[in-house]
Amino acid sequence: xxxxxxxxxxxxxxxxxxxxxxxxxxxxxxxxxxxxxxxxxxxxxxxxxxxxxxxxxxxxxxxxxxxxxxxxxxxxxxxxxxxxxxxxxxxxxxxxxxxxxxxxxxxxxxxxxxxxxxxxxxxxxxxxxxxxxxxxxxxxxxxxxxxxxxxxxxxxxxxxxxxxxxxxxxxxxxxxxxxxxxxxxxxxxxxxxxxxxxxxxxxxxxxxxxxxxxxxxxxxxxxxxxxxxxxxxxxxxxxxxxxxxxxxxxxxxxxxxxxxxxxxxxxxxxxxxxxxxxxxxxxxxxxxxxxxxxxxxxxxxxxxxxxxxxxxxxxxxxxxxxxxxxxxxxxxxxxxxxxxxxxxxxxxxxxxxxxxxxxxxxxxxxxxxxxxxxxxxxxxxxxxxxxxxxxxxxxxxxxxxxxxxxxxxxxxxxxxxxxxxxxxxxxxxxxxxxxxxxxxxxxxxxxxxxxxxxxxxxxxxxxxxxxxxxxxxxxxxxxxxxxxxxxxxxxxxxxxxxxxxxxxxxxxxxxxxxxxxxxxxxxxxxxxxxxxxxxxxxxxxxxxxxxxxxxxxxxxxxxxxxxxxxxxxxxxxxxxxxxxxxxxxxxxxxxxxxxxxxxxxxxxxxxxxxxxxxxxxxxxxxxxxxxxxxxxxxxxxxxxxxxxxxxxxxxxxxxxxxxxxxxxxxxxxxxxxxxxxxxxxxxxxxxxxxxxxxxxxxxxxxxxxxx
Numbered sequence: 001x002x003x004x005x006x007x008x009x010x011x012x013x014x015x016x017x018x019x020x021x022x023x024x025x026x027x028x029x030x031x032x033x034x035x036x037x038x039x040x041x042x043x044x045x046x047x048x049x050x051x052x053x054x055x056x057x058x059x060x061x062x063x064x065x066x067x068x069x070x071x072x073x074x075x076x077x078x079x080x081x082x083x084x085x086x087x088x089x090x091x092x093x094x095x096x097x098x099x100x101x102x103x104x105x106x107x108x109x110x111x112x113x114x115x116x117x118x119x120x121x122x123x124x125x126x127x128x129x130x131x132x133x134x135x136x137x138x139x140x141x142x143x144x145x146x147x148x149x150x151x152x153x154x155x156x157x158x159x160x161x162x163x164x165x166x167x168x169x170x171x172x173x174x175x176x177x178x179x180x181x182x183x184x185x186x187x188x189x190x191x192x193x194x195x196x197x198x199x200x201x202x203x204x205x206x207x208x209x210x211x212x213x214x215x216x217x218x219x220x221x222x223x224x225x226x227x228x229x230x231x232x233x234x235x236x237x238x239x240x241x242x243x244x245x246x247x248x249x250x251x252x253x254x255x256x257x258x259x260x261x262x263x264x265x266x267x268x269x270x271x272x273x274x275x276x277x278x279x280x281x282x283x284x285x286x287x288x289x290x291x292x293x294x295x296x297x298x299x300x301x302x303x304x305x306x307x308x309x310x311x312x313x314x315x316x317x318x319x320x321x322x323x324x325x326x327x328x329x330x331x332x333x334x335x336x337x338x339x340x341x342x343x344x345x346x347x348x349x350x351x352x353x354x355x356x357x358x359x360x361x362x363x364x365x366x367x368x369x370x371x372x373x374x375x376x377x378x379x380x381x382x383x384x385x386x387x388x389x390x391x392x393x394x395x396x397x398x399x400x401x402x403x404x405x406x407x408x409x410x411x412x413x414x415x416x417x418x419x420x421x422x423x424x425x426x427x428x429x430x431x432x433x434x435x436x437x438x439x440x441x442x443x444x445x446x447x448x449x450x451x452x453x454x455x456x457x458x459x460x461x462x463x464x465x466x467x468x469x470x471x472x473x474x475x476x477x478x479x480x481x482x483x484x485x486x487x488x489x490x491x492x493x494x495x496x497x498x499x500x501x502x503x504x505x506x507x508x509x510x511x512x513x514x515x516x517x518x519x520x521x522x523x524x525x526x527x528x529x530x531x532x533x534x535x536x537x538x539x540x541x542x543x544x545x546x547x548x549x550x551x552x553x554x555x556x557x558x559x560x561x562x563x564x565x566x567x568x569x570x571x572x573x574x575x576x577x578x579x580x581x582x583x584x585x586x587x588x589x590x591x592x593x594x595x596x597x598x599x600x601x602x603x604x605x606x607x608x609x610x611x612x613x614x615x616x617x618x619x620x621x622x623x624x625x626x627x628x629x630x631x632x633x634x635x636x637x638x639x640x641x642x643x644x645x646x647x648x649x650x651x652x653x654x655x656x657x658x659x660x661x662x663x664x665x666x667x668x669x670x671x672x673x674x675x676x677x678x679x680x681x682x683x684x685x686x687x688x689x690x691x692x693x694x695x696x697x698x699x700x701x702x703x704x705x706x707x
Contacts, residue, residue: 001386003297004459006452012289014441015039017279022087024070026275028316029251031069033274036288037254040273040313043292044256047299054259059252062326064316065491065541065582067249068092068104070277072117073213074240075179077124077223079233084223088179088213089437090243092198092277095319096582096590098247103207105245117242118211120145122176124234127152133166141173145237149228150180150214151191153201156430163201171207177239178202178210182437183217183228186352188421193437194430197277198318211241216437248541251315253323258298260307260466266334267465268310268341268410269294269458270324270401272317276435281444283434287344287415288313290455297459305466307339314401317345320585324401325492328408329517335405336512339465340375340472341412343402344458347451348432349443350419356432358383358453359418361393363406365474367501367690368508374472375411382460388453391418397686398585404497408515409507411472415458417450478512480531480705485516485564488554488598489536492518493584494679501691502682509701521560527567532704535564537579537679538598542591554595556602565605568671573704576603578610578642579679586686589640596642606666606673607647622653625663627674627699634660635692637680644677670707674700 019025019039020032027033037059044050044057068090075088093104102108106118125144127133130152148170155163170178180200182193196214217225225231254273260266271287274280291311298305314323324343328335350356364373376392383390402412418428425431433439444451464470486495496503496513503513511531516522527533538554568574578599581589599610622628634653641660649664661681664673676682684691691697 001456001459003300004293004452004455006448008296009289009293009451009455010441010445010448012292013281013285013444016285016288017281017441021279022073022089024089024277026273026280027068027070027092027277028274028319029064029067029249033251033315036273037252037313037315040254040288040292044295047295049299049302050258050295053304056257058255060255060330061250061252062322063248063490063541064251064319064322065096066098066101066245066247067319068101069113069244069246071115071244072240072242075213075215076238077234078236079223086215086223087219088215089197089277090213090241091196091200091202093245094203096584100203100206101245104243106211106241106243108208110245110247113244115242117240119238119240120176120211121236121238124237125175126231127170128228128231133169136169136173138172139174141175143176145177145179145239146170146175147179147181147231147234150182150193150196154191154194155201156194156426157191160201164204167201167205171205171210175210178212179237179239180212180214181217181228181231182214184438188351188353188425192433195435196437199435211239213239213241214437251322253315253327254313256295256311258305258309258311260305260309262306263308264337265307265469266310266338267307267462268312268338269344269462270312270314270341271344272323272401273313274315274318276318278435278437278439280439281441282347282349282432282439284346286347286444286451290344290458293455294459294462305462307466307469309462309466317401321398321401321403322492324404325497328404328497329486329492329495329515332514335408335410338410339469341402341405341410342458342461343400343412343414344454345400345414345416346434347417347444347447347454348419348434349447350432351425354419354421354425354431356417356419356447356450357391358388358415358450358457359391359393360413360415361395361399362413363396363403364394365504365508366394366396367694368505370474370508373474374470375413378464378470378472379413379461382464383457386456386460388457398500403500407497407500407503408513409473409475411474415454417447417454475507476510479510480512481514482506482511482532482534482704483514483516483526483530484534484536485522486518486536487516487521487560488538488556490518490540490554491582494536494539494579498585499682501684502697505694505697506701509698510705511701521557522563524563527563530572532573532575533564533567534575534577535602537577537593538595539579539582539593540595542594555598561602561605564602568606568673569667569669571669571671573672573674573707575674575676576608577676577679580640580642583637583679583683586684589637603675606664608644608664608673608675610642610644613643623651625650625652627663627703628652628696629699630695634681634696636660636678640680641678644675646675
């Protein structure tokens with residue numbers, strides 16, 4: 001503990017926050033994120049003791065659906081005949097809608113990475129009141145550079161629908177360019193630019209012409225600007241933007257493996273290296289720095305952990321947990337021997353008058369009447385020994401990169417400096433300065449005591465786990481296996497790591513959940529003896545531009561089909577799943593899945609054919625088979641079902657007379673194929689405390705074990 005240094009921690013935080021300033025910083029799946037990964041790798045390489053004891057460092061690449069690369073931004077203003085340059089950043093486009101995201105590509109051509117800056121000049125129009133927005137007429141701002149007080153569209157202060165309405169009205173006035181101006185405020189109830197760089201109302205408003213940049217009022221001081229009203233002094237402005245939206249885009253994790261005295265078990269500590277298109281000193285430069293500091297301390301003290309330790313810097317967390325989902329998919333053997341996983345995300349600086357507490361959040365089996373979570377107790381005890389005041393919080397939902405580990409029954413928690421009054425302040429992001437242009441090292445220093453406490457608790461937890469090797473499993477020992485075949489399922493949110501409640505229902509019932517990831521074919525040994533096998537939908541990321549990444553297609557091979565057929569012929573239970581759209585956690589269905597029909601080469605072996613027809617609504621009526629006993633209705637994802645026919649078997653649930661779920665017999669050894677026309681039946685929507693289809697999931701787990 002004495003080797004931990006706040007100066008060292010802050011050095012790492014500052015270095016990460018300085019990467020590509022005002023050009024996207026460490027924005028997810030961009031050159032800035034790659035630069036951050038390479039910085040961390042270079043620091044790790046300097047730890048000679050760790051290298052000599054066998055530490056390995058590896059980048060692991062994966063695709064995300066969409067990302068925005070900011071190449072160049074500039075703002076020049078003229079005041080009293082003098083020219084001034086103001087640093088600006090371009091906001092990130094929509095995460096999942098390519099049409100909306102195209103508005104944030106400077107040439108509107110998704111997929112290319114050519115430098116093609118867009119430069120516009122014009123007189124200035126300032127909008128600093130709601131009245132001025134409401135009075136704007138269509139085309140009234142044509143040819144002008146509009147400077148808009150961001151507080152007027154800040155969705156943490158006004159309802160998102162109203163914020164989007166105002167954003168749309170500003171764009172309907174056809175400005176030549178739009179400058180969103182944020183201002184510093186540490187006071188609750190006032191804007192400090194939350195989501196100005198990403199996730200703001202303009203990302204939800206379709207406009208293909210207007211370049212948008214974000215400027216901090218404080219960066220205009222040299223031009224004599226001290227408050228929003230001073231913007232009226234601007235005579236003319238020039239805006240330069242060069243951005244590219246890529247779909248798909250490449251991201252990566254950085255994994256450092258530090259050998260322990262015993263390699264049969266492991267501990268994983270994680271943080272996310274990307275930022276939400278801002279300096280990201282707090283979120284999550286702080287967690288990334290703590291991991292580096294732990295590595296430095298291990299190197300300096302020559303301490304060898306009792307078990308092998310993995311330090312993982314996840315990429316693209318800010319696009320919603322891409323890196324950790326990719327990690328769990330590709331490290332199945334490691335998960336089976338992991339004692340626990342601890343995520344460090346993240347430090348904050350509470351608004352004035354609010355209080356912060358070092359908090360660990362976790363996802364218990366509370367939906368299954370089992371709220372005990374041994375890792376919670378261990379963290380609380382370790383914090384008590386270190387005299388650190390903490391609070392444990394059972395989330396029962398996704399929080400950070402620890403969440404995907406719940407899909408594989410790995411004890412996990414997220415360590416965060418939490419604002420106690422976050423609900424009253426408009427959410428955890430707005431209660432501090434997360435996802436804000438003011439997420440800077442200066443604010444991290446103001447919370448340096450909390451940063452040290454988080455580092456001490458992380459290091460203390462690592463030592464406790466590595467030396468005591470406690471059994472922290474929240475469920476009973478597994479009695480059998482459930483194998484998910486994701487061979488042709490590229491979107492990482494359509495497997496057990498994101499079908500978390502469903503996976504936890506299987507685990508709670510006694511099934512060990514395993515995944516055969518995208519691109520890996522199932523072997524006979526992986527299928528042999530499994531209580532149930534899930535064939536996930538065929539779906540890939542469509543390429544948006546010829547010649548870009550993503551020129552591939554998914555298709556079952558004859559060998560893969562035969563292996564699944566043999567599994568069923570031997571008496572196994574195969575669940576075939578399809579999906580009309582790409583799904584992502586509790587989001588509404590996203591873009592259409594052009595590959596839905598590619599499930600037919602597999603399903604037709606068992607007499608099941610999917611066809612292009614009317615999709616179902618939200619509710620299907622179940623029958624009386626043991627698989628659907630206790631259900632009054634069945635929740636489907638809206639318009640996501642793929643209709644199907646079958647030659648023999650039983651329909652277990654119907655929608656307007658069409659089968660929603662069917663059970664098909666196969667072979668002479670009691671083999672069965674369970675068909676779900678909608679993968680959405682297995683996911684939570686987060687709009688209820690108890691998942692609507694929970695009883696079905698428990699029925700399926702029981703049926704798999706007892707049949």
